[in-house]
Structures are given as C-alpha cells and as structure tokens.
Amino acid sequence: MLVFGIESSCDETSAGVVIGGKQILSHVVSTQIKAHQVYGGVVPEMASRLHVHHLIPVLDAAREKAGIAWGDIDGVAFTVGPGLMGSLGVGVSAAKAMASFLKVPMIGVNHIEGHIYSNLLDQEDDFHYPVLVLVASGGHTQLILMREPFSYELLGNTLDDAIGEAFDKSARTLGLGYPGGPAIDNIAQTGNAKSHSFPHVRTERDLDFSFSGLKTAVLRYNQELGLSSLPKDAPQMADFCASLQARLIAELTKKTFLAAERYQVKQIVIAGGVSANSALREQIKGAPTGVKVSMPPLKYCTDNGVMIAAAGYARLLAGQTTPLNVVPTPSLRLVPRAVISK
Amino acid sequence: MLDISTLAQTDAAARDFARTLNAGDVVYLIGQMGTGKTTFTQSLARELGVSDYVNSPTFTLINEYPLDSFTLVHMDLYRIRVAGELIEMGLESVVNDHSIALIEWADLFPEALPTATITLTFDLKGHDERTLTITRH
Numbered sequence: 001m002l003v004f005g006i007e008s009s010c011d012e013t014s015a016g017v018v019i020g021g022k023q024i025l026s027h028v029v030s031t032q033i034k035a036h037q038v039y040g041g042v043v044p045e046m047a048s049r050l051h052v053h054h055l056i057p058v059l060d061a062a063r064e065k066a067g068i069a070w071g072d073i074d075g076v077a078f079t080v081g082p083g084l085m086g087s088l089g090v091g092v093s094a095a096k097a098m099a100s101f102l103k104v105p106m107i108g109v110n111h112i113e114g115h116i117y118s119n120l121l122d123q124e125d126d127f128h129y130p131v132l133v134l135v136a137s138g139g140h141t142q143l144i145l146m147r148e149p150f151s152y153e154l155l156g157n158t159l160d161d162a163i164g165e166a167f168d169k170s171a172r173t174l175g176l177g178y179p180g181g182p183a184i185d186n187i188a189q190t191g192n193a194k195s196h197s198f199p200h201v202r203t204e205r206d207l208d209f210s211f212s213g214l215k216t217a218v219l220r221y222n223q224e225l226g227l228s229s230l231p232k233d234a235p236q237m238a239d240f241c242a243s244l245q246a247r248l249i250a251e252l253t254k255k256t257f258l259a260a261e262r263y264q265v266k267q268i269v270i271a272g273g274v275s276a277n278s279a280l281r282e283q284i285k286g287a288p289t290g291v292k293v294s295m296p297p298l299k300y301c302t303d304n305g306v307m308i309a310a311a312g313y314a315r316l317l318a319g320q321t322t323p324l325n326v327v328p329t330p331s332l333r334l335v336p337r338a339v340i341s342k
Numbered sequence: 343m344l345d346i347s348t349l350a351q352t353d354a355a356a357r358d359f360a361r362t363l364n365a366g367d368v369v370y371l372i373g374q375m376g377t378g379k380t381t382f383t384q385s386l387a388r389e390l391g392v393s394d395y396v397n398s399p400t401f402t403l404i405n406e407y408p409l410d411s412f413t414l415v416h417m418d419l420y421r422i423r424v425a426g427e428l429i430e431m432g433l434e435s436v437v438n439d440h441s442i443a444l445i446e447w448a449d450l451f452p453e454a455l456p457t458a459t460i461t462l463t464f465d466l467k468g469h470d471e472r473t474l475t476i477t478r479h
Contacts, residue, residue: 010401010402010403049422049427049430049431050424050426050427050430051430052430082402083402084403084404084430084431084432085404085431085432085435085436086429086430086431086432086433086435087430087431087432089432090430137401138400138401139397139400139401139402140397157395157397158395158397159395159397160380160384160397160398161380161397161398161400162397162398162401164401165398165400165401168400168401169375169400172375173375212380212381215375215376216376219375219376220469330404330406330436331405331406331407331408
C-alpha cells in the first residue's frame with residue numbers, strides 16, 4: 001500500500017511517499033528546494049514557515065521523485081496537530097483536495113506519533129510492546145509508554161524548556177549560532193566531558209525533566225569564564241560543550257532507563273530532532289539488558305512527511321481514517337491531559 | 343516595581359497579576375533570558391486554572407490552553423524572521439476577544455501584532471536580584 005504524507009505543523013513544509021509504512025520512495029523538505037528556482041526570488045529563503053508558498057512545489061517533487069502517478073496513491077496522511085493553526089491548515093487543505101480528487105481515504109496523524117513511527121522507516125522490524133518512547137526535540141521532551149498500537153501514556157514531561165531548546169539557548173549564550181544542537185554536538189567531539197560540572201536537577205516526580213537550571217548555569221559559566229568571546233575552536237570551548245552535552249543527554253538517558261525498568265518495557269525508541277545528537281545515539285545503547293533500542297535514520301529525525309506517511313499507513317491498516325470535514329487541532333494531545341497539582 | 347528575586351515572590355506576583363486579567367487582554371513580556379518570564383508564566387497559568395504542563399513556546403511558537411471562559415495563549419516570536427509568518431500562523435484566529443495572550447519577544451514585530459493592553463518588563467541586576475514592572479496602557 002502506497003501512502004503520501006504531508007507535514008506542515010511548524011517549521012518545515014515536507015512531503016514523502018512510503019510503501020507499506022517502511023520503504024521510502026521519496027522524501028522532500030522545502031528547504032531542499034532553492035527559493036529562487038520556485039518563486040523567482042520573491043520569497044526570502046529564511047522565511048521557512050510560509051507553507052502556502054512552499055506546498056505545491058513540495059507535493060509535486062514528492063510525487064515526481066517517487067516515480068509514481070497521482071492515481072497510484074492509496075491514502076493521504078497529513079499532520080492534524082499539534083502545531084500552528086495557519087500552518088496546519090495549509091497541509092490539511094491540501095490533503096482534503098488530494099483525497100477527494102483521487103477518491104482515496106485521508107488519515108489525520110498526530111505529529112508526535114509521526115516521530116514515533118519514523119523508527120519503522122527503512123527497518124525490517126515492527127515495535128516490540130510494551131515500547132517506551134523518548135520524544136526529544138526543540139518543542140517537546142516526553143517519556144511515553146505504548147502498551148499496544150495507538151495507546152499512549154504520558155510518564156514524564158519537561159516542566160520548562162524542551163531539551164532542544166536547552167541546547168539552542170546555551171549555544172546562543174556561547175555565541176555558537178543557530179541551530180544550536182548540531183553546533184554544540186560538533187564542537188563537543190574533541191572536548192573533555194568531565195571538565196565542567198553542573199548543578200543537580202530535581203523534579204517533584206522522578207520521570208519529569210527540567211532544563212532551565214542548566215540553562216542558567218550556562219549563563220553563569222559564561223559570565224565567569226567569558227566563553228562567548230573565545231574562538232569556536234578553542235580547547236576550552238570544546239571541553240565546555242562536551243561537558244554540557246554529556247550532562248543534558250544524561251538527564252534524558254537516566255530517566256529513560258528508570259522508566260524502562262519500572263514499566264518492564266521490551267523496546268526503547270527515540271524520536272524528534274534531538275535523536276540526531278551523537279551523544280544521545282551512543283548513550284541510549286546503555287539501556288537495561290534485554291531491552292531493544294531503536295532510533296530513526298538520521299535524515300528522518302527532524303520534521304518530515306515520510307514519518308507522517310509511516311504512521312498514516314499503520315492507522316489505515318487498522319481501518320482508522322479521517323472524515324473530510326476534519327479541522328486542524330493546534331493543541332492536540334497524544335495522551336490525555338496531564339493533571340498537575342496546583 | 344516589584345521585587346521577584348525569589349521563586350515565592352515570583353509566584354505571588356504572577357498570581358496577583360493573573361487575577362487582574364480579562365478576556366481580550368494582550369500582554370507583552372519583555373526581558374532577557376533568565377529574568378523569570380517562564381516561572382512567572384507558569385504561576386500565572388496555574389492561577390487561571392491551567393492544569394496541563396506549561397512549557398516554553400520558543401520552538402512551538404504558540405501554546406494554547408483552553409479554559410472555561412477564554413483560551414490562554416502563550417507565544418514566543420524569537421524564531422520569527424518575517425512578519426508574514428505571523429499571518430500564516432493564524433495569529434488572528436488565536437489572539438482575539440476570547441483569549442488572554444502572553445507574548446514574548448513582542449518588540450521584534452510591533453507592527454504585525456495586536457496592541458498590548460499591558461506590558462511586563464523583567465529585569466535582572468547582578469546575579470539574583472530580579473524585578474518586574476507592570477505598565478497598563
């Protein structure tokens with residue numbers, strides 16, 4: 001079965017074609033298409049969120065690269081939420097137009113579920129339930145338990161910043177540019193991860209995360225040591241980045257492994273942009289014995305259409321399709337709303 | 343000017359301020375990283391009845407918390423590059439008479455935003471001395 005996936009929830013306009021939820025025929029992201037080629041230089045390339053300008057060229061490219069005809073498509077999957085109302089609306093409208101014209105089902109996918117299913121792309125294997133998911137991105141940091149397909153329990157969440165944001169704001173403080181995660185990861189490669197220490201992080205519930213204290217610690221270190229005025233290739237910068245990265249990633253893995261043991265999971269999967277981080281990809285392998293560890297292929301870690309197609313395929317197989325009168329849901333939750341004490 | 347150097351002071355100031363808000367209010371939050379904006383917003387949201395996690399909107403750009411008589415909207419414009427993006431985000435459908443909007447980095451795009459009814463200015467002096475100034479327009 002051939003599913004076309006569309007993602008437009010926030011930064012990226014992306015589309016892709018996937019067979020059987022696993023085999024990728026095409027993967028297109030708007031930033032790959034040179035702005036001047038498409039619009040004669042009218043839209044500045046930096047304006048990544050102008051989805052309405054990017055969408056049609058992206059859809060066309062996804063079909064063409066896949067080497068298929070529009071009529072070959074068996075279903076159209078799209079991100080229904082969470083995200084920005086206007087951005088989601090662009091993708092939802094396109095999916096409606098395609099599905100009604102092609103007379104195929106449409107499948108609304110939660111963006112986070114898409115990230116989870118990116119773990120099945122290019123893989124032989126399916127999920128081994130119960131599965132523990134670590135969602136680590138610029139906007140999200142969550143531990144989610146999947147006891148069976150499409151069943152999600154929120155075990156932990158960040159209380160303040162997401163992990164990707166902690167990387168990004170630290171990089172901003174250190175003068176390392178944007179995006180901050182890859183910049184810190186790159187500089188950290190030659191550094192000594194034991195050179196700088198950071199304060200202990202406490203959360204009331206042991207599976208929640210908090211990164212604002214570490215962010216403040218980076219501000220203090222910078223005031224004391226003047227790190228932001230050092231050249232990027234200074235050994236002290238490498239040491240600091242290595243220590244910071246090790247600490248941020250340790251917060252993730254420590255709680256992931258704690259949850260894996262507590263809920264006796266068979267598999268851990270990571271999802272979201274920070275799953276491209278080299279330290280996380282290495283450290284997560286230290287999972288408790290007997291627990292299978294999976295991570296998405298590097299190029300599908302950030303937002304993309306093929307992950308939406310992969311999740312859409314699973315929903316379609318289960319007979320779960322979406323009516324044509326669907327509307328975008330900006331604050332869509334994968335799991336029921338958490339209740340926090342006041 | 344309020345002293346919000348401690349967590350307890352920030353919490354109290356946010357809860358007092360929350361009780362003065364009405365649907366339709368647009369609040370700009372001005373202040374550098376680490377001046378207490380996130381902590382303030384979390385306490386304010388609790389006071390208004392939000393039971394969900396209140397996370398940073400820096401990457402998600404807009405976080406919405408639907409409540410009984412209005413929606414609390416928390417936005418961060420730091421990553422926006424051109425004003426046109428705000429229109430595509432659907433700002434008009436989000437910030438309106440049925441919302442209370444908290445907008446961080448609002449000073450980047452004053453021309454593209456609804457006018458503030460209140461401005462909150464967060465300052466940090468030295469390491470630990472934080473202050474908050476509330477300006478009603």
